[in-house]
Amino acid sequence: MTKIIIVDDDEASNYLTELIIKSVDANCKIQSFTNPKEVIDTINLLEIDENTILLLDLNMPEMNGWEFLDKFENTGKICKFFILTCSSSITEKENLEKYPNIKYFFTKPLAKQNIEFFLKI
Amino acid sequence: MTATLIPGIEKKIVIKHEDVTERTKIESKLKINEQNYRTLIENSQDLIFTTNINCVVTFSNKKFKDVLKFIEIEKINLRNIIIKELREDFRKNFLTILKGNAIKTVELIFVAKNGEKIFVEGSFIPLKKDDEVIGLQGFFKNITERKIAEDRLIKSQLRYKNLVENINDAIIIKNIYGNITYANRRFFELVGYDESELIGFKIDKYVYKIWVQRINTYYKDLLNNRLVPKSFDYLAKHANGKIKWFEDKPTLLYDSLKIVGTQIVIRDITEIKQKEDEFKKLIEDLKNKNNEMMQFNYIVSHNLRAPIANIIGLSNLLENTSINELEQNKIIKFIKNSSVKMDEIVKDLSLVLNSKTNLNIKTERFFIHNIIHSITETLEKQIKESSCIIIVEIDSSANELNTVKSYLESILYNLFSNGIKYRANKRQLIIKLRTKKNNDKLIIEIEDNGIGIDLKQHGSHIFGLYKRFNFDVDGKGLGLHMTKNQVEALGGKIYIESKPNKGTMFKIELKSNI
Numbered sequence: 310m311t312k313i314i315i316v317d318d319d320e321a322s323n324y325l326t327e328l329i330i331k332s333v334d335a336n337c338k339i340q341s342f343t344n345p346k347e348v349i350d351t352i353n354l355l356e357i358d359e360n361t362i363l364l365l366d367l368n369m370p371e372m373n374g375w376e377f378l379d380k381f382e383n384t385g386k387i388c389k390f391f392i393l394t395c396s397s398s399i400t401e402k403e404n405l406e407k408y409p410n411i412k413y414f415f416t417k418p419l420a421k422q423n424i425e426f427f428l429k430i
Numbered sequence: 431m432t433a434t435l436i437p438g439i440e441k442k443i444v445i446k447h448e449d450v451t452e453r454t455k456i457e458s459k460l461k462i463n464e465q466n467y468r469t470l471i472e473n474s475q476d477l478i479f480t481t482n483i484n485c486v487v488t489f490s491n492k493k494f495k496d497v498l499k500f501i502e503i504e505k506i507n508l509r510n511i512i513i514k515e516l517r518e519d520f521r522k523n524f525l526t527i528l529k530g531n532a533i534k535t536v537e538l539i540f541v542a543k544n545g546e547k548i549f550v551e552g553s554f555i556p557l558k559k560d561d562e563v564i565g566l567q568g569f570f571k572n573i574t575e576r577k578i579a580e581d582r583l584i585k586s587q588l589r590y591k592n593l594v595e596n597i598n599d600a601i602i603i604k605n606i607y608g609n610i611t612y613a614n615r616r617f618f619e620l621v622g623y624d625e626s627e628l629i630g631f632k633i634d635k636y637v638y639k640i641w642v643q644r645i646n647t648y649y650k651d652l653l654n655n656r657l658v659p660k661s662f663d664y665l666a667k668h669a670n671g672k673i674k675w676f677e678d679k680p681t682l683l684y685d686s687l688k689i690v691g692t693q694i695v696i697r698d699i700t701e702i703k704q705k706e707d708e709f710k711k712l713i714e715d716l717k718n719k720n721n722e723m724m725q726f727n728y729i730v731s732h733n734l735r736a737p738i739a740n741i742i743g744l745s746n747l748l749e750n751t752s753i754n755e756l757e758q759n760k761i762i763k764f765i766k767n768s769s770v771k772m773d774e775i776v777k778d779l780s781l782v783l784n785s786k787t788n789l790n791i792k793t794e795r796f797f798i799h800n801i802i803h804s805i806t807e808t809l810e811k812q813i814k815e816s817s818c819i820i821i822v823e824i825d826s827s828a829n830e831l832n833t834v835k836s837y838l839e840s841i842l843y844n845l846f847s848n849g850i851k852y853r854a855n856k857r858q859l860i861i862k863l864r865t866k867k868n869n870d871k872l873i874i875e876i877e878d879n880g881i882g883i884d885l886k887q888h889g890s891h892i893f894g895l896y897k898r899f900n901f902d903v904d905g906k907g908l909g910l911h912m913t914k915n916q917v918e919a920l921g922g923k924i925y926i927e928s929k930p931n932k933g934t935m936f937k938i939e940l941k942s943n944i
Contacts, residue, residue, distance in 0.1 A: 321744070321764040322736065325764070328753075328761075332747075368736070395731075395739045396732050417736070418739045418746070419743065
């Protein structure tokens with residue numbers, strides 16, 4: 310059973326992502342969070358391992374995606390990161406080199422092929 | 431026995447002696463002497479001549495004739511070969527000589543036969559016979575070449591002086607003690623002082639106070655040969671109190687290898703400096719505008735794209751028949767929310783764009799206290815709920831304004847409403863508004879004792895679009911951005927001072943154009 314965590318402040322987007330993933334693989338265990346701070350603060354309560362997929366938004370008000378990645382690294386946890394953002398700007402992709410944990414960049418809305426792609430990884 | 435040794439008058443010498451043999455002896459001895467002197471005088475490089483009491487030349491040596499280009503000069507009145515302008519002087523001198531007195535040093539100008547001026551320097555001695563003056567003897571040196579050279583030097587010095595006096599750059603000379611020993615006309619104009627107020631004084635007379643020490647140290651090092659002279663800028667003060675930018679271009683002055691002072695070319699570079707500042711400001715403005723554009727771009731691509739992406743994704747799901755009714759309703763609700771959000775963003779962006787434009791906005795005269803009155807009425811509910819105390823101190827000289835009233839209303843409304851929104855719950859909220867006049871500026875300060883903000887962390891984004899710093903209170907991150915746009919549209923500036931958990935003060939500077 311694949312475990313997926315979504316971190317995005319946009320509630321509608323999270324609902325949409327969940328529905329699409331479920332339409333591909335109904336057995337996935339999905340948890341959505343709109344506050345990235347909360348995820349970092351309660352990280353030990355989440356069962357995260359190297360096979361966990363974390364879908365991360367970049368543009369969030371209180372703590373953006375990059376800050377989240379830095380904080381996450383400090384917790385010592387490991388997982389597979391996928392960036393889910395509403396625009397694909399070059400400057401953000403340049404930042405990728407600094408974060409080898411990031412497996413891929415997806416532009417919203419998430420498509421079924423995207424899900425099939427990351428479920429295989 | 432008397433005899434003069436001057437040739438040409440030897441015939442007047444009468445020597446009486448009883449002993450003819452003795453006489454012949456003496457005569458022949460005299461002749462030899464005479465011969466010697468004659469040769470000496472004839473070949474002398476000096477101009478030597480004699481005249482009778484009527485000033486007619488009775489003798490002249492070869493040099494005299496050569497210099498004046500005469501073959502025969504005897505029988506000519508000496509007066510006639512002296513330049514006209516000096517004849518009167520010579521007449522007086524001649525009278526002195528006739529009284530038996532010598533003229534030790536005198537400068538004369540002869541006119542040669544070809545009209546050339548001959549400058550001479552020498553003396554006149556009375557020519558006496560038996561204590562009776564019978565004419566004069568002249569011994570002169572030809573100084574024409576020296577005179578011409580001197581004349582040339584004077585002329586070139588004069589030319590140089592004229593140049594220095596009339597040049598558009600100011601020039602001063604300072605001795606090694608830093609006293610001004612010379613300044614040209616342009617410099618006096620530049621600083622507004624005259625010669626008596628500057629010569630002998632030091633630079634603190636015209637250099638702006640805070641610069642004196644630095645400049646003195648520089649020149650001290652320069653005079654000690656520790657520096658290579660180079661130009662530098664500083665602030666100076668005109669006698670009328672005006673502050674100006676000067677540039678010093680120093681060179682060391684030497685007198686046979688010893689440094690004796692500095693010569694400084696001084697330029698008024700106030701205008702250049704002003705232009706530089708204008709350019710800097712222009713570049714700064716353009717940078718800011720560019721940053722704003724980038725921010726705007728980012729917002730359009732991120733904030734606006736987010737609800738669009740949701741609508742696309744959610745409506746795709748609706749096509750899927752396997753979705754149950756409960757889920758369908760939820761999807762439709764989210765689509766609706768997303769379109770409302772999109773609409774809000776578009777509205778915000780157009781508001782922001784409007785607040786940036788300062789074209790066609792009507793200005794009017796009004797009193798700030800009236801605006802505050804209407805704002806407190808609008809905010810009545812929030813003021814009551816927060817039990818806020820508002821203290822207003824309006825300086826009577828800083829009350830009336832001529833500007834866009836609706837903008838100032840919006841600015842002050844935003845700042846008051848922010849003050850209430852970000853209050854510290856632990857203490858009584860106090861918002862103070864002060865106005866004052868500072869030269870041609872009207873300053874409005876709005877100070878609160880709220881939660882404040884860490885400017886070290888957020889300072890550069892504080893007026894940014896869609897920037898939020900507190901997530902306990904609702905906010906869109908639009909207010910301060912619009913406030914700044916509006917202040918700038920009125921030609922003003924806004925500053926923030928803040929300390930976390932102490933409070934925030936916004937300072938607005940507007941042109942006071944009443």
